[in-house]
Amino acid sequence: xxxxxxxxxxxxxxxxxxxxxxxxxxxxxxxxxxxxxxxxxxxxxxxxxxxxxxxxxxxxxxxxxxxxxxxxxxxxxxxxxxxxxxxxxxxxxxxxxxx
Numbered sequence: 001x002x003x004x005x006x007x008x009x010x011x012x013x014x015x016x017x018x019x020x021x022x023x024x025x026x027x028x029x030x031x032x033x034x035x036x037x038x039x040x041x042x043x044x045x046x047x048x049x050x051x052x053x054x055x056x057x058x059x060x061x062x063x064x065x066x067x068x069x070x071x072x073x074x075x076x077x078x079x080x081x082x083x084x085x086x087x088x089x090x091x092x093x094x095x096x097x098x099x
């Protein structure tokens with residue numbers, strides 16, 4: 001298979017990913033098959049390649065979802081989520097709470 005044919009095949013395989021949940025399920029199946037270790041080398045490589053595509057697809061969907069998250073602030077106004085979500089995203093979580 002030439003490099004061009006490989007790229008076309010990769011693009012076609014990306015297009016058949018329906019949604020995040022389907023991609024995760026397929027990725028889990030691929031991981032189980034690869035962990036069993038009794039597949040021929042070529043089959044293992046094809047599954048690994050498919051797994052990489054699924055992983056990238058899922059990562060992109062998660063990034064999109066993260067950007068869509070909105071946080072309700074103290075006044076009840078909606079504001080976009082901070083760029084990084086973590087304990088220090090809006091200052092120290094412990095100091096920021098009122099009791």
